[in-house]
Amino acid sequence: xxxxxxxxxxxxxxxxxxxxxxxxxxxxxxxxxxxxxxxxxxxxxxxxxxxxxxxxxxxxxxxxxxxxxxxxxxxxxxxxxxxxxxxxxxxxxxxxxxxxxxxxxxxxxxxxxxxxxxxxxxxxxxxxxxxxxxxxxxxxxxxxxxxxxxxxxxxxxxxxxxxxxxxxxxxxxxxxxxxxxx
Numbered sequence: 550x551x552x553x554x555x556x557x558x559x560x561x562x563x564x565x566x567x568x569x570x571x572x573x574x575x576x577x578x579x580x581x582x583x584x585x586x587x588x589x590x591x592x593x594x595x596x597x598x599x600x601x602x603x604x605x606x607x608x609x610x611x612x613x614x615x616x617x618x619x620x621x622x623x624x625x626x627x628x629x630x631x632x633x634x635x636x637x638x639x640x641x642x643x644x645x646x647x648x649x650x651x652x653x654x655x656x657x658x659x660x661x662x663x664x665x666x667x668x669x670x671x672x673x674x675x676x677x678x679x680x681x682x683x684x685x686x687x688x689x690x691x692x693x694x695x696x697x698x699x700x701x702x703x704x705x706x707x708x709x710x711x712x713x714x715x716x717x718x719x720x721x722x723x724x725x726x727x728x729x730x731x
Contacts, residue, residue: 600674605657607675610648610693614669617643621661621670629655650693652678653686673697 591598600606615636633647662670677695680686 581589600676604674604676605659606673607652607678608650608655608693609663609671609673610650610690611669611671612645612648612694613665615645615648617645617668620664620666624660624664626658626660627654627656630661645722648690648693649688651687653683665709672717684694 617632619632621630622628622632629650631647631649632645634643634645636642637644657672659672662672673696678686
């Protein structure tokens with residue numbers, strides 16, 4: 550009768566050992582299944598990922614289209630755009646003097662772009678806004694009107710789409726063997 554608890558203790562120890570071995574084997578299988586996958590590393594300054602279609606990048610400003618209605622300021626959750634204008638009595642319209650956005654504070658929500666009645670504020674695919682001085686992120690209408698260099702059009706940068714396709718093609722050509730090769 551004294552042997553029964555010892556035997557059940559050994560059985561539960563054996564079951565725990567088998568369970569632990571099973572978990573280790575499952576993790577090993579998961580690790581080994583990832584060995585045949587391509588790396589996803591991006592060598593950033595030389596390779597850039599292609600932004601999705603509705604990516605919210607830097608805002609582009611078209612001075613000629615703006616009617617100084619200040620809708621962008623009213624819909625902005627942080628009242629960020631600075632719009633300076635004066636009323637021209639001759640033509641009975643607002644004359645835009647200055648427009649600016651501080652991208653150090655901007656949350657890139659896209660409300661200003663969505664609610665602009667003249668569509669003078671489209672978002673671009675530019676995401677490289679890092680600077681050493683935060684005051685350089687204050688963009689006026691001249692800086693905002695600068696068009697960004699498209700990633701696809703920059704010949705010095707290899708895009709991820711092109712580099713991953715070339716890696717896949719290289720692998721396919723090295724892995725595709727005919728029966729006569731063996």
